[in-house]
Amino acid sequence: MKRGRILAVVLALLGVQLSWLIAPAYACGCGAMVPYPSQRIAVSSEQSVLRWDGRQEQIVMRLTVAGDADRAAWIMPVPHRATVRLGDPALFDQLAAAMAPVHRTRHHFWPQNGDWPFDSRHDGVGPAAPPAAGGVGVVGRQRLGPFDVARLTATDPAALDTWLHEHGFTFPARLRTALQPYVDRHWEYVAVRLAPKASRTPLNGALDPLHLTFASDRAVYPMRLSRLARTPQSLGLYVLAAHRMATRTTIGGAQPEVVFAGRIGKPGGALGRLASGTPYLTALTQQFPDPARISGDHELRRAGVDTRVQKVIYEDRLREVAGIPAWLITVGGGLAAALTAVTLVVVRRSRRPVTPPPPVHSPPSFPPSAPIG
Incomplete structure (x- = not known):
């Protein structure tokens, strides 16, 4: 049952564009996937990991799906011959833990919401094998x-389309045109379909991952088939390499x-x-607001610097001294000092001896003058 969900992953990849824990309604980023006629399948999330060491590339994909489809098919172009196996679901839990935000305490002096004397809370968040005569070569077939996984080569997209339909891999007619650029560049293909089961149950929930490995002298993530999407698409991708990586173009x-960049230790x-x-x-x-404008596949290169990027969640705390807000000590201490200074001035003035005023001298008196005459 667990592996059945994995195939569902592949199946879900045709109407879904590469996404990473983002929004539903994708168009398979690393390929194309469709359910069988009269059935529907929706992808609520897609997680993809690309690992590149300069010579070999590995892609691990996991989808979470819902709907009534019990059968579906998926095709993914790859630049060289690929091996396919089931992946380990624990990989994505470990990646989430490696990217987890760091928590830091940030002190502030003046009170904010949540600090006395305010009463609301505020937390800040910081910053190939030769093709057969019919134009299609079967490199391998495995369960x-x-x-049901088929690894193919092709020199003609029409022949590839015919082979897929004859062998139970049902895809829309417009996929033939979308595959032409890969045929021109002599890429190979991984086609997957859900093998018939006696008891058919809808494909729902998180599917087991698929793990593809192929030789590649450059880190590339197939995106061209996402042009088939009819709704805006979201891409989410983990890249493991020797250094920080960036896309060459948009x-x-x-x-x-x-959203994250850094060494993950051991x-x-x-x-x-x-x-x-x-x-x-x-x-x-x-984000791809208009999928029809997707011009090719993502090629990744080494970024200029290995600068670390990680989300930081800050817990704002009021600076305290012995449990007392520092601002209260400072303001209260300042007021106390000022009051003390005023008091000292008043006391000193009250104790200063009072100098009596100088005596007031009355003008000298003269006897009345005798009349002349």
């Missing part, structure tokens, strides 16, 4: 749980945003195995 979308488990030799994690998000 992964309920998934390929028709908004400017990508780095984790154990699935992340430790995948990140061995590529310890620098870069997490990118990007």
